[in-house]
Amino acid sequence: MRRRAKDLLEDIVAEALESLGFNVRVDLRVQGRAGEVEVDVWGEKLVGDTRFAVYASCKNWDNPVDVGTVREELGRILQMTVIPHVRILVAPSFTDSARREAVADGFMVVEVGEKTHDGNIDKIYSRVYYKLDKLFTGVAPRRLQELAEKVRELAERARRIAE
Numbered sequence: 001m002r003r004r005a006k007d008l009l010e011d012i013v014a015e016a017l018e019s020l021g022f023n024v025r026v027d028l029r030v031q032g033r034a035g036e037v038e039v040d041v042w043g044e045k046l047v048g049d050t051r052f053a054v055y056a057s058c059k060n061w062d063n064p065v066d067v068g069t070v071r072e073e074l075g076r077i078l079q080m081t082v083i084p085h086v087r088i089l090v091a092p093s094f095t096d097s098a099r100r101e102a103v104a105d106g107f108m109v110v111e112v113g114e115k116t117h118d119g120n121i122d123k124i125y126s127r128v129y130y131k132l133d134k135l136f137t138g139v140a141p142r143r144l145q146e147l148a149e150k151v152r153e154l155a156e157r158a159r160r161i162a163e
Contacts, residue, residue, distance in 0.1 A: 009060040009116040009124070010040045013090055016129040017043040017054060020136055032079035042084075055084035059091035060116050066095050070102045086135070090128060092116075108135060 005011045005026040014024045022043035029036045041056035057073050059065050070089065077087060089102050090110040102109050110131045116124045137148050 005040070007040075007058060007060050007116075008118070008121065009058040009090060009112075010056075012116060012121065012125050012128055013041045013056045013058055013088070014043075016125060016132050017041065017056070019129060020132060021045055022054060030080060030082075032076075033081060034079055037076050037079050052086075053082060053084040054086045054088065055080075056088040056090060059089070061091060062115060064093040064095045065089065065091045065098050067098045067101050070098050070105065070107070073102075073107070074105045088132075 003011060005014060010026050014026050017024050022045045024041060024043045025039075026041050028039040028042050030039060030042075031037075039055060040058045041054075043054040043056070045052045045054075055077060057076075059069065073087075073089060077083060087105075087107045088110060089107045090112065092113060092115050093111055094102065094109060099109055099111075108131075110128055112124050112127045114120060114124075137145055140148070
């Protein structure tokens with residue numbers, strides 16, 4: 001895992017987005033409508049003639065994310081001059097009200113279950129990648145989803161044969 005962000009969870013999210021084909025920047029400062037907006041992870045991918053943008057905010061905290069933090073993140077996004085197509089909040093946990101508010105505000109919520117540290121990088125990466133992969137393959141046409149599932153099944157068979 002490349003260390004490039006101020007926080008390990010940001011690195012993990014950036015790595016997962018890159019694995020899914022996005023060009024990624026971390027700890028980015030962009031000009032907003034009323035000043036600078038800080039972005040933990042920004043991913044872009046050219047889809048046809050559209051630059052598809054993903055905003056991810058990472059909260060590697062001991063305490064659950066609360067409603068106030070969700071509202072702050074929504075305000076941050078609404079100040080941006082380019083509104084991302086996908087908004088993601090990643091944290092060990094969320095309060096129930098924060099989770100409901102985040103979903104209502106159009107965020108994808110990724111709860112990784114524990115604070116990220118050097119000893120659990122692989123586990124946290126797997127959780128983040130799995131959730132993001134499900135999102136992006138889930139919006140693909142049914143034929144591509146079926147093809148992806150067949151490839152996964154073949155890869156699993158090959159792994160079992162190799163063992």
